[in-house]
Amino acid sequence: MTSGSSNISTDVPLGFERHDHAACVSEGLLAAETRCADDGLRFTPVRRKVLEILLQEHRALGAYVILDRLREEGFGSQPPVAYRALDFLVTHGLAHKIERLNAFIACAHPDQIHAPAFMICRLCDSVAEAQSRTSRSVLASAAKATGFRIERTVVEAEGLCPGCAEQADA
């Protein structure tokens, strides 16, 4: 994703790094298509559009922002339309909910097993997804000690992204 190659479509440091952002969208959609085909899931127009909307930003979007965009594109405009598509994407690992923000973001690693961790910039709102091995976490050891059986984890850090931290220091 960090693109050693071609056309940088934006120089905003989204996901904290410059990259070929157009590729994020197309690759993301392609990965989702493949995945759905493989797993016998229906990648319908609404679902596709919602993922596309999410992929367009390395930020978390609220359900109602997504809903507005869906309306503009001619889809249904009532909350369940957005929530159901988001639910589908989250359930199948194509998107994640950022609990801290009550908002949603496209998955950056739809191929791998995901116990994702996020870094959320409180100034520019960008969100980066880190790959995480659950096993060596604080949670894993605490869970082991008490006998808790982990099914899902929420790991989110709030703070300043590299760019904003630099500006803040200046």
Added chain:
Amino acid sequence: MTSGSSNISTDVPLGFERHDHAACVSEGLLAAETRCADDGLRFTPVRRKVLEILLQEHRALGAYVILDRLREEGFGSQPPVAYRALDFLVTHGLAHKIERLNAFIACAHPDQIHAPAFMICRLCDSVAEAQSRTSRSVLASAAKATGFRIERTVVEAEGLCPGCAEQADA
């Protein structure tokens, strides 16, 4: 808190372990009082009552549940009353918000520096707070690698507590 001593007031395994629960409440309130006195904070009746309500359970309570109890006790009954008290408690480390549940829980370690991690049982709703050192976490290394400056972390695991896991297996 695991009480080598006296009267077990309930045998429900709250916080996943049997313990002298009456002591949780009184010790919690005492710790808060001390802390507020030390730091020149006002531990007013509403704030005290909200903390007491939270301490009575090793579960996260929604703001509106708390609000109902406040009303029963003769306090104001509009949302801001509860939210302001909760905000005070969270700001000063006497309570935490469980983002996954949009709900609140009393801090189990009000004395220490807190980068807490929680284990949430999806069946019995109990929540245990683990002590965590942020430093060796997935987040810390990801942050270091990208230059992200962490200010606050949310670490929550959802799954089955020891008791519920056992029942589920049976």
Added chain:
DNA sequence: GAGCCACTTGTCATATTATAACACTTCTCG
């Protein structure tokens, strides 16, 4: 291809969580 089924979409209605703004009171500190 007709009929059946599961799934998806769209809508209305409503629940749940959270905050803005303002008047009034209480506490603190000079």
Added chain:
DNA sequence: CGAGAAGTGTTATAATATGACAAGTGGCTC
């Protein structure tokens, strides 16, 4: 004591999320 800051209570409203039901769509068997 008086001025200002902090806290409380209220009204009103915003933002987030779900339940229930009707209608449409696609894939299936026979």
